[in-house]
Amino acid sequence: MSDLLEIGEKQKSFLTIVCHAPIRLLRLQYERIEDILVKELKIVEDELNDELHQLESIRDTTDLLRRHEQHFQNATFHPTIESHFQHLHTYANDIKQKDTSNDQIEKKTTNLTSYWMNMQNKIDTVKRKLLTIPKKWQEYDEKFQLVETWMTNTDRLMADTRSTEVPFDQYKTIATKFKSAVQQIEQISRDVNSLKTILNELIEERATDDPTRYRQRLDQLLTRYKQLLPQIEEQSERCSIIIPSKMIHENALALISTINAALNAPLHFRDLNDVRSTVQGQRKVVEYINGFHQQVNELLARGTELIRNTMTPKYVQQDMQQVQMIFNDRLQTAQDLSAKLKRILEIWEQFDSNKRRYQQLIDRLNNDLTQLISNRNAITSFQREIDGCKNLRHSYEELCPILDDCTKLLQIVSNNLLPYENVQLLKSEHDGMHDQLMNSLKIIDDYLTDLINDNDKWTNFNTELKRLETLFHEIETMFDTNMFGERPLEDKQNILERIREELGEHLHALSILQSDSQNLDLLQSKPKDLKHAITRLNQLRTLAETTSAKVHREEEVVAECRTHVQLCTRYLSQIQPWIEQAEHYLAKRIDNFGAADLSEAKQLFDKHKEFMEEKRRYLPIYNHLIAEEQEIHDQFDLKLSIKNCQTRWLDIVKKSDDLITKYEKQYSSWLLFESELNSFRDQTLKDLEQRARNLFSNDMNKIFDINKMTSVLNELKILDDDIRHQTANYNRLHKQLVELRQYSSTEGQRSIHEEQISIETKWNQLNRQVSEKLRETERLFESRKAFHNRFEIFERSVRDIAEQIESNGQIQTASYIMTLKRLQQTQKQLQTVQPLLVTVGHELADLEAAGLPRTELQTIHNTFESHRQRLHTYNDIVQKRVDLLKRFEEHSKRCEEIRTKLNHINDELNNNHIIKVNEFDIIRASFDRITVDLRVIQSESSLLDKLMEESNTTINDSTTNRSVFFTVDSRSIQNMLDSIENKLGQRRTQAQELNQAVEDFTQARTSLLLRINALTTNLRSARLNGSNIQDIEDLMVLIKPLQIVMEMKLYPLCEILLRNANIIQADNIELLKNE
Structure with missing residues (x-):
């Protein structure tokens, strides 16, 4: 166990020595990485230059773009280079820490980093060219082919339009196609200009290896295009002439055929109804032909306008002349x-009317003639019968002009107006009427001769009888008491002497008349009152005897009554001349009562005062005459004269008294009238007219200023009020004029009437003009005021819209929905302003048409145009802002989704330091889907930025109050995407390397542990067997090489682990910075 601990301590010491290698080892590692990077970047530069060279000679860059993306956009290129640079920076930092005085390494690092940045920019540039240049070449070829095709089609259409022999419809179709091609000139012109721009851009970007050939080809196209433009213009003008010319030709042929199809009415008729029907038919033919007058005039007007152009075909003028000649000939013939x-109908109707009138008259006259002859034995009055007979003969003679008219009509229709059969028919009817008239005239002439002879005899008898009756009755009447007693004495004596002489002559004439009465039975026509005339003759003989006795008796009465007459006669002779003179004066004054003027009224008043003085002088003579009249009893004439003189005197007194009163009133009326007239006409009316003229001199149609119009309107109202106030004076003057008429003569009334008409005309004209001017000014004032109000509303609306647009220029992301609603309301407000804009524009045009000076309207017209342009600009801005905000929400949601997904991937990469390779593939698939969504967002971002720029709008982030730039935002997402993509590639490479290192480490560890276990077992066995130290040392000699081998195998694994730890640490720092 202690041996194992010793081995672990030695392994840890070995790892410490390896991790802190000497500086020479670091330099060797740095130079190795530097050499690798230089080679890689050189290869990249050569490949990019080769791609640019290939781009100059090929058009289809699909394969080239695919190779470029496979090489430079794959998942290993950028991460590998970035990894090398990270290692290079790591070694450079380690060297700098070990040797702070060495600046060469830092300079190399900086140069190499700059070189890599340049290569990145070149990669992006080459990719951009690979993407854009094919599109530009495609656009260039499409527009070049479009222009070339258009010029070819236009040449062909121009050639077709030069052929004028084709039918009109076919030529019209060709001209329509040519017009459509000509309407594309503006688009073709833009394409030609864009061809120049695109080719210059392609040449500047070195997109072709033979720019001269493309320039020559484009120059040829431009030359052909420039040559084609004047030809198109010329041919367009020619087409504009040929089409109307062909239309005129077609219309002329159709019009000629239609006019020629109209036929005149035939000259075949049997009676007057046939003539009327023929006249109506021919009138319809004339109206039908004349109905083409407007079409002919329009055709001639269009042709006249057309032949002014020199390119007009000659057949247009020929068609015009032919149409005009045929129309005029046909119309003239029909007319x-x-x-x-x-004329035939008129003559025939006159003949028929004369015939009917003649027949009616001749029948009536024949009936009258029969009735007249039947009354010849019971004639009431010969003269009436003679007059009736003469009137009847005159009536017969009045029929002769009818026959003469018929004769003239026959003479007229004989001159090739009617066929021969119709003329003969009319002549036979005329001859029958003439013979009938001659027979009737012969009968009435014979009867009239008899009547005249009998009338002479009967008239002489009746005249003499009546004369004698009248004479004897006059003599009988003279002896009537009421008549004969009233005569003067001298007259009575003279009358008696004259009656005595006349009475003898009358008695002799009566005896002759008695002998003539026996011849009345021999008359051809017997008078109805013949017996009454004989009776009257017998009564006349009795009257003559009675009258002779009365004359003898009256001669004895005449010698009386001569005493009192002389005095009355003297008084009458003195006063009657003055009475006659007074009556003449009064009659003249009464008949011609009235004065022409004030001076004449005063003169008449003074003269009548003189007349009243004369009346008082003749009053004593009148009193003596009345006293003498009481003594006269038998002289009725004298008494009547005195009574007449008395009546006339009393009448003179009454009339003179009435006249003196009238003359006083007349003089006072004229005096008052003159003062009223002078005051009203020369002061009031003249002042009002002068004020009206001063106001009427202002042309209200040319005044636009409201204040000035208000001033004029107020002055007009003041003038109108003054006129109304003066109406009482005018009415008083008018009443005075009416009263003065009864005291005015005809001349005075005429002058008063003229003065009244003059004043009334001026007054009514002044009232009418002021009222009309006031109404017109009020109407114009209201119109101008309404216009100013509408324009003020219009300006206020424009200002409100401008303020709303300015207030919505900066949009906060937190309140963009409210901004969108406000913009939509602004858009509706813009729509409501449009009718007001149109109304104001029309009213401005009406004001200019009304004659307002342009200087008056210039300012408001400029303001209106400025507002109209601003409204158009505001409409575009608001529309673009609405589109921007409608797209903004969806764009924000998409960006937020992508950021969320990227943050999720980034968190997964940061939180999971150990990720399997298959998990990297799943993350990569998700990452590719996000990349596709990002491309959509990038295209949308450029559109939103463009809308924001065009609408003069900025969108501010409500949290940071910074302006939002969608392209920058999408670029930040792209950077985030690129960063995560690089990290994903690096982590995948690291995972692969780590898996391989772990596998190698596991194998080495396994073999080492096996060998250590074997050695340990041998050592334990040796100790158990009692081996000595020498044997153990010999064993250690064997273990030492094994330890060296293990350390050599562990060194690469430690290096990989150290590098991965540094990379993970650097990634974490970068993520922290990004966050």
């Missing part, structure tokens, strides 16, 4: 025929 048919 001429329609006019001709209308």
